[in-house]
Amino acid sequence: AKADTNNTNGTLVVGTNAAFPPFEYVGDDGEPDGFDMALIKAVGEKIGMDVQIQDMEFDSLVSSIGSKIDVAIAGMTVTEERQKTVDFSESYYEAVQAVIVPKDSAIANADDLKNLTIGVQLGTTGEFIADEIEGVNVSAYNKAVDAVNDLINGRLDCVIVDKNPAEVFGTQYSDKVNVLPGTDFDFEPEFYAIALPKGNTELANKINTAIQELKADGTYDNLVKEYIEE
């Protein structure tokens, strides 16, 4: 039997990596939840498509667009490298990297990061930044929280990860770590967007229009309040 739904334009298969709170995480019911999940569901409603979420490794999202998934929403930063493979929607969030350090760490600025052992999530902008720092030994993990655990175990000097998840982990392990802002390290602003199949302007236009409508009608602000500023 067909579901009773207003969605007539089919299903949008959306890839994410649900280990990046508050943007995506596995909820108590075992399903992906978070800001990005709520945003893409609202977009789906606007464009009349059912949203089906596929949780996968962050590092395989871009290459899976057009095969396993239609689009990806994963706190993904727009980068020139990724734009060789995919298009991006208009940006829906401005972010920056942060540095998580053990409570007793002396790390305070960009110079202090040289020659350290740094944990990152594989395939992320945090990894790309760490790779550029002089003399470092970069350990890449499939999940940022695994890097945080190795930081707590003493195997890493610091973790470079996006600010909002860093703050979530910082609160979770507040007796063991501190979170230092990206401004202390001259990190550049980053812009999150939905990754789209290259050249599909019809889908891009629909999704961009939906984002604009959600910003105009207050839905976007409500989601920021509910998931990010709570």
Ligand code: ARG
């Ligand atoms: N913003 C960073 C990037 O685009 C990290 C994103 C990680 N997202 C995730 N869902 N694990 O590379």
